[in-house]
Amino acid sequence: xxxxxxLLVNGVLLGGIYALMACGLNLIFGxxxxxxxxxxxxxxxxxxxxxxxxxxxxxxxxxxxxLVAVAIGLFGFLMQAALVERVVDGPPIxxxxxxxxxxxxFVNGGLLIWGGGYQGMPGxxxxxxxxxxxxxxxxxxxxxxxxxxxxxxVYAFLAKSMFGKxxxxxxEQPEIATVSGIAAAQIRYLTFGLGGLMAGAAGVxxxxxxxxxxxxxxxxxxxxxxxxxxxxxxxxxxAFVGALTIGVVEVVGGYLVGQTFATALLxxxxxxxxxxxxxxxxxxxxxx
Amino acid sequence: xxxxxxxxxxxxxxxxxxxxxxxxxTCSVAERSxxxxxxxxxxxKSTLFNCIAGVERPDAGQITFLGRRINGRSPxxxxxxxxxxxxxxxxxxxxMTVLENLVAVAHGLSDAAAVRRAQELLAMxxxxxxxxxxxxxxSYGQRKLVEIARALMFAPKLLLLDxxxxxxxxxxxxxxxxxxxxxxxxxxxxxxxxxxxxxLLNICETVLAMDAGEIIAEGxxxxxxxxxxxxxxxx
Amino acid sequence: MxxxxxxxxxxxxxxxxxxxxxxxxxSFTVQLLLFVILAYSWNIISGxxxxxxxxxxxxxxxxxxxxxxxxxxxxxxxxxxxxxxxxLAVAVAWPLGLVMLRLRGSFFAIGMFGLARAFEALAFGxxxxxxGGTGLYLPPAYDLxxxxxxxxxxxxxxxxxxxxxxxxxxxxxxxxxxxxEDGAEALGVKTTRLKVRAFVLSAAAPGICGGLYATYLSFxxxxxxxxxxxxxxxxxxxxxxxxxTVLGPLVGAVVLSxxxxxxxxxxxxxYLGMVGLAIxxxxxxxxxxxxxxxxxxxxxxxxxxxLRRLASRAVPAEA
Numbered sequence: 001x002x003x004x005x006x007l008l009v010n011g012v013l014l015g016g017i018y019a020l021m022a023c024g025l026n027l028i029f030g031x032x033x034x035x036x037x038x039x040x041x042x043x044x045x046x047x048x049x050x051x052x053x054x055x056x057x058x059x060x061x062x063x064x065x066x067l068v069a070v071a072i073g074l075f076g077f078l079m080q081a082a083l084v085e086r087v088v089d090g091p092p093i094x095x096x097x098x099x100x101x102x103x104x105x106f107v108n109g110g111l112l113i114w115g116g117g118y119q120g121m122p123g124x125x126x127x128x129x130x131x132x133x134x135x136x137x138x139x140x141x142x143x144x145x146x147x148x149x150x151x152x153x154v155y156a157f158l159a160k161s162m163f164g165k166x167x168x169x170x171x172e173q174p175e176i177a178t179v180s181g182i183a184a185a186q187i188r189y190l191t192f193g194l195g196g197l198m199a200g201a202a203g204v205x206x207x208x209x210x211x212x213x214x215x216x217x218x219x220x221x222x223x224x225x226x227x228x229x230x231x232x233x234x235x236x237x238x239a240f241v242g243a244l245t246i247g248v249v250e251v252v253g254g255y256l257v258g259q260t261f262a263t264a265l266l267x268x269x270x271x272x273x274x275x276x277x278x279x280x281x282x283x284x285x286x287x288x
Numbered sequence: 289x290x291x292x293x294x295x296x297x298x299x300x301x302x303x304x305x306x307x308x309x310x311x312x313x314t315c316s317v318a319e320r321s322x323x324x325x326x327x328x329x330x331x332x333k334s335t336l337f338n339c340i341a342g343v344e345r346p347d348a349g350q351i352t353f354l355g356r357r358i359n360g361r362s363p364x365x366x367x368x369x370x371x372x373x374x375x376x377x378x379x380x381x382x383x384m385t386v387l388e389n390l391v392a393v394a395h396g397l398s399d400a401a402a403v404r405r406a407q408e409l410l411a412m413x414x415x416x417x418x419x420x421x422x423x424x425x426x427s428y429g430q431r432k433l434v435e436i437a438r439a440l441m442f443a444p445k446l447l448l449l450d451x452x453x454x455x456x457x458x459x460x461x462x463x464x465x466x467x468x469x470x471x472x473x474x475x476x477x478x479x480x481x482x483x484x485x486x487x488l489l490n491i492c493e494t495v496l497a498m499d500a501g502e503i504i505a506e507g508x509x510x511x512x513x514x515x516x517x518x519x520x521x522x523x
Numbered sequence: 524m525x526x527x528x529x530x531x532x533x534x535x536x537x538x539x540x541x542x543x544x545x546x547x548x549x550s551f552t553v554q555l556l557l558f559v560i561l562a563y564s565w566n567i568i569s570g571x572x573x574x575x576x577x578x579x580x581x582x583x584x585x586x587x588x589x590x591x592x593x594x595x596x597x598x599x600x601x602x603x604x605x606x607x608x609x610x611l612a613v614a615v616a617w618p619l620g621l622v623m624l625r626l627r628g629s630f631f632a633i634g635m636f637g638l639a640r641a642f643e644a645l646a647f648g649x650x651x652x653x654x655g656g657t658g659l660y661l662p663p664a665y666d667l668x669x670x671x672x673x674x675x676x677x678x679x680x681x682x683x684x685x686x687x688x689x690x691x692x693x694x695x696x697x698x699x700x701x702x703x704e705d706g707a708e709a710l711g712v713k714t715t716r717l718k719v720r721a722f723v724l725s726a727a728a729p730g731i732c733g734g735l736y737a738t739y740l741s742f743x744x745x746x747x748x749x750x751x752x753x754x755x756x757x758x759x760x761x762x763x764x765x766x767x768t769v770l771g772p773l774v775g776a777v778v779l780s781x782x783x784x785x786x787x788x789x790x791x792x793x794y795l796g797m798v799g800l801a802i803x804x805x806x807x808x809x810x811x812x813x814x815x816x817x818x819x820x821x822x823x824x825x826x827x828x829x830l831r832r833l834a835s836r837a838v839p840a841e842a
Binding site: 111 | 575577622623625626628629630632633634636637638640641644645647648649751755758762792793794795796798799800801802803806807810
Binding site: 341342343362363364367368372373375379381382383384387388391392393394395399400402403407419420438439441442 | 691692696701702706708709710712713829831833
């Protein structure tokens, strides 16, 4: 029983970080019907940049989260402006090919900058916290808290600010060109930037838990796809709920059948949802 | 009525989420007849066509074509029984030539026979000279004509035409009218959606009027035109 | 008929190559043939049918593992084992196609990508059979020429098959699915049956080829079997040459193989990035690829000539 609760809690904690990554991915999909294959590299770059700042330059962890989030956010903004914007009106497969190839270039760039080895963040939140009968990793608790706060902040931004409302308007009706004077192109840049910001932050938050390397993106991007498929394509809240679900499935599945088969399990979950419930738990149901 | 009905639609219902697009529509189309389907925008005409063609699966009701129950079958199976269609917005394969568009949908014919048949049909609608043009480069009117020819590739018994006269000039409308009359004379049953009363009066023996997902009136075109229920639906 | 002459010359050169040249040239050509096979196979499902797969290495990897295990545990001769690899790929592709091809566009691509990653994870995890990350070793093959000739036969066979496909009604119907699947279905094209057939067809050769490649390397491990680099290179080649054309994959494979060989030799550390840049460049600058461009400029005859010839035979003079 104690194990069960501990697994469940750990799953939710992990899911919180996935939410940060998947909400951004889903936001991008919602606004421009583009699936950003390079989203995994936003995460891995975030993690590696975080390690460099914290370990290399002694920057405090939480400050590193902020700095990296801003940097990767800017990176995402530029990627949209320079690349994705050119194919945003074309067939969806073109934008997917473009972000797929961008992902490859980024992985290669990451290998050149950081090398192929695993990079840890030793000594950062390495302790554990006793909560009643449970022992929870400090790193996971901090990461979860920061992730949920950040996801909530972005949600509030979408709900309250003018730009946020414009993003939601375009997401619901992609054909409209301007919303209260804000051009659709600007909205797309900003959305991609936001997606980058969230994934970058998620990367830094993951760094104390798992060793990072430039090739880790593919693993996480598949998880993020699974999350948005399960949660519902284009739905921010859906991505959040989906992320917690996937976190739990991964942790509990990993305990029951081992990590490798848990990865395969997640994949089958994604396919099952795509086929049987393409609108996911909360989604708008776009199959193309 | 007289002739046996080729197509019978009984109590067909189709919902999209909470919206009821077709609400218990019942009608029939007699063999070798020309039947028109009118109704204001959003009255469920295209959805009914999609149900008949198998693109949408009705939530309730029954559709019988040539004595066989066809709801639940895939569009290609329904096609094979002898039903063809054109689309409201033309859907040619744009990257293929006109001839290839026709040959691609042929079945039960050798390549040579399919090419010959395609050329005959293109000649019938007087666009034979366009056979090697890419479909994507055609004008709107030309696409409409090619689409009619393509729908005839497998000698259908029933041809569904979704707004064949919409958005084209009167000269082309008259041309299409002439082709449809020729098809009727060859024994093809025609079932068409359109708004052009002038044309429907000309070609249809029977007109069905639809409103809010139901068939509200049926009769000869000049009767339907004056039917108070139909007028009420439009205004 | 110049096409036939070119084909004969290519055939002769390929046949004579291992007799006359250095091991380096032969090993380069083996790589080239491998990619020609993968590119043509990918072209059937992704180029003609329009179902862009990001996980076709699944079949390559399955074939590689199946044939290696057949050689190791059942002492089956390697050519037969490679055929066994192809048979497994086909046997998996059939039910898989029925399921996966219900996904459209980007979701099919991602589904296939995930599939390759799931297979890779299984190859790592199922260590009792696959030895996990250590990989499986085969007794080294001393004479590589038989493998070379089999790969060459497979490659030429696929070029010919694609030529036939391009000029057949089946090929036209696959193009119709690519253009407008629902429209084609509404016009009586049996889309499900046809696209599953195309998918199975596109899985067979990679399965065989995976087996041959494992024999050639006398080694297989998960990253080699399900390599994203292989996948990406294949896609780049077909994109560059022209999706859904007869000669596009060949042109793409030759041009990019030569290019990569130069880059590989000097800067192996940026190989993947260069492939990525190549794809991005094609997507941004000429999304249809080289061959369709050449066709439109009139440098090359249009594809699907058989139908045109039939048409001109039926109507001698155009009105």
